[in-house]
Amino acid sequence: MGDNKPIKPMPDVALGREVHDLYARYAACLDHGDFKDWPDFFTAECVYKLIPRENHDRGLPLATLSFESKGMLRDRVFGISETLFHQPYYQRHIVSGVRVTGEEAGLVLAEANYLVIRTKKNQPSEVFNAGRYIDRLARVDGRLLYASKLCVFDSELIPNSIIYPI
Amino acid sequence: MTQTTVFPADPKWEGEGTSRIPFWAYTREDLYKKELDQFFYNNHWCYVGLEAEIPNAGDFRRTVVGERSVIMVRDPDGGINVIENVCAHRGMRFCRERNGNAKDFFCPYHQWNYSVKGDLHGVPFRRGVKQDGKINGGMPKDFKVEDHGLTKLKVATRGGVVFASFDHDIESLEDFLGPVILSYFDRTFNGRKLKILGYRRQRIPGNWKLMQENIKDPYHPGLLQTWVVTFGLWRADQRSEMVMDAHGRHAAMVGYRSSGGKGDVTKGVTSFKENMKLEDDRVLDVVPEAWWNGPTACMQTIFPSLIIQHNVNSISTRQIVPLGPNAFDFVWTHFGFDDDTPEMTRRRLRQANLFGPAGYVSADDGEVIELSQHGFAQNGANNTLCELDGREVGGVPHNVTETLIRGMYKYYRQVMGH
Numbered sequence: 001m002g003d004n005k006p007i008k009p010m011p012d013v014a015l016g017r018e019v020h021d022l023y024a025r026y027a028a029c030l031d032h033g034d035f036k037d038w039p040d041f042f043t044a045e046c047v048y049k050l051i052p053r054e055n056h057d058r059g060l061p062l063a064t065l066s067f068e069s070k071g072m073l074r075d076r077v078f079g080i081s082e083t084l085f086h087q088p089y090y091q092r093h094i095v096s097g098v099r100v101t102g103e104e105a106g107l108v109l110a111e112a113n114y115l116v117i118r119t120k121k122n123q124p125s126e127v128f129n130a131g132r133y134i135d136r137l138a139r140v141d142g143r144l145l146y147a148s149k150l151c152v153f154d155s156e157l158i159p160n161s162i163i164y165p166i
Numbered sequence: 167m168t169q170t171t172v173f174p175a176d177p178k179w180e181g182e183g184t185s186r187i188p189f190w191a192y193t194r195e196d197l198y199k200k201e202l203d204q205f206f207y208n209n210h211w212c213y214v215g216l217e218a219e220i221p222n223a224g225d226f227r228r229t230v231v232g233e234r235s236v237i238m239v240r241d242p243d244g245g246i247n248v249i250e251n252v253c254a255h256r257g258m259r260f261c262r263e264r265n266g267n268a269k270d271f272f273c274p275y276h277q278w279n280y281s282v283k284g285d286l287h288g289v290p291f292r293r294g295v296k297q298d299g300k301i302n303g304g305m306p307k308d309f310k311v312e313d314h315g316l317t318k319l320k321v322a323t324r325g326g327v328v329f330a331s332f333d334h335d336i337e338s339l340e341d342f343l344g345p346v347i348l349s350y351f352d353r354t355f356n357g358r359k360l361k362i363l364g365y366r367r368q369r370i371p372g373n374w375k376l377m378q379e380n381i382k383d384p385y386h387p388g389l390l391q392t393w394v395v396t397f398g399l400w401r402a403d404q405r406s407e408m409v410m411d412a413h414g415r416h417a418a419m420v421g422y423r424s425s426g427g428k429g430d431v432t433k434g435v436t437s438f439k440e441n442m443k444l445e446d447d448r449v450l451d452v453v454p455e456a457w458w459n460g461p462t463a464c465m466q467t468i469f470p471s472l473i474i475q476h477n478v479n480s481i482s483t484r485q486i487v488p489l490g491p492n493a494f495d496f497v498w499t500h501f502g503f504d505d506d507t508p509e510m511t512r513r514r515l516r517q518a519n520l521f522g523p524a525g526y527v528s529a530d531d532g533e534v535i536e537l538s539q540h541g542f543a544q545n546g547a548n549n550t551l552c553e554l555d556g557r558e559v560g561g562v563p564h565n566v567t568e569t570l571i572r573g574m575y576k577y578y579r580q581v582m583g584h
Contacts, residue, residue, distance in 0.1 A: 061363055062363040062518060063364075065519060066518070069445075071444075083391075083392035085534065087537070156365075156367050158524075160369065160523065
């Protein structure tokens with residue numbers, strides 16, 4: 001009689017809160033349109049990939065966007081504001097299910113679901129990009145930053161184009 | 167503009183030439199249906215995939231010709247079959263997977279079973295069901311399985327690229343492309359085995375012909391697209407060749423990259439950013455490859471369904487899947503060669519940031535197509551103007567021209583009878 005299961009360790013509540021806060025601030029930055037602040041969520045030698053689920057699930061290496069440094073992120077920001085011709089739009093990120101999934105080589109592993117709603121001016125809002133984040137976080141000078149962020153999206157059939165970061 | 171009503175009851179294409187294209191050519195439902203028939207279902211080879219996607223017996227990829235769902239499948243005898251994804255029984259699209267491996271195909275509704283060649287093999291209760299000493303049901307005496315297989319398309323492969331046609335009287339793929347375009351086709355697909363890097367998909371809310379036109383338009387890349395003009399990926403003053411097949415339907419835009427930077431052709435161009443420098447230029451780490459034999463870019467349009475991209479180290483096929491007159495799906499298959507070094511593969515993946523639905527160079531194309539379609543909707547009786555480099559049709563050794571678009575509409579008017 002009795003339960004032979006081992007006692008689970010207490011979850012790191014403080015870390016969980018910090019991770020939630022990071023995801024919320026990240027979404028707020030992108031939704032406000034402060035793209036110049038977007039690279040500051042990342043480490044210098046970061047990885048950012050926006051990849052359709054079919055490529056990710058099949059182990060195919062092609063991403064829709066694939067960046068390997070903060071410099072590449074800044075180049076993208078320049079592209080958004082200065083070079084990419086597009087109809088401007090609002091984004092609204094709805095992020096849920098944020099959870100710490102583990103730890104590896106000093107990095108915190110975290111995942112979340114996301115939904116981005118796009119609203120072009122004078123147009124109805126639409127489901128733009130739905131997917132999940134698969135991330136690795138590093139602590140740099142006390143702050144949690146993304147060392148690697150994979151945005152694996154279900155919405156493989158992109159409604160024309162993706163300009164702003166997800 | 168010569169007509170005064172927005173929706174002309176009896177639209178006429180004014181004049182004999184093709185330097186003016188009526189807006190209604192992009193918006194009419196009846197014209198679109200005729201285009202499906204004349205261009206996608208008859209007389210033309212349509213792209214269905216790459217051999218590298220189906221290497222092993224039974225491997226299949228589900229795709230579309232025009233609006234018709236089809237399955238490209240590797241036969242155990244090594245060949246490739248393309249069959250229509252519509253059950254011969256009561257019309258159901260039976261294949262639900264986008265890709266996979268199958269020993270045979272069956273329709274789940276009534277379990278009719280087909281070989282990978284599309285031959286009907288199994289019909290449940292074909293000879294009836296015995297009950298209380300009687301046989302009930304069964305197919306009529308004159309029912310023959312040979313008469314009720316899946317619709318089979320004619321298949322042509324070359325260089326690892328697979329085309330299919332519902333029209334079994336079609337000319338050979340080589341004759342369809344013609345010698346000039348064939349030579350550029352063979353330059354990219356030179357017999358080396360391909361390696362699939364992955365897919366990108368977008369739904370572009372514009373008429374399908376606009377994508378053929380976009381890649382027959384050497385006028386815009388050096389103007390719309392900052393990266394192109396600033397980094398010299400395509401400029402009006404570079405060495406180029408614009409060529410067509412004899413019909414004007416297929417074309418190739420061939421370019422030799424110059425150094426970029428300021429020049430006559432950048433004066434007054436709002437997209438040119440003289441002082442633009444990348445913080446991390448590994449995305450443009452271009453290394454010439456032996457098979458280029460000179461040109462740094464070769465963009466081919468194979469009418470109606472395919473764009474073949476070679477631009478610096480990035481190569482892809484882009485498939486046009488029409489959905490009515492106002493939208494099309496655009497499916498990109500990025501690939502490399504089986505013998506690419508890991509560095510070359512990484513290079514191709516990095517340069518892929520220039521292309522596709524989020525690409526520095528390509529995202530704009532979808533946007534301008536969408537906004538053009540909005541413009542057309544305002545007044546069907548208006549015309550577009552395609553007079554750069556004159557009003558005639560013919561290949562030219564420069565890229566300051568709209569002749570390739572004029573060529574396409576010369577063919578279009580002939581076939582459609584307008």
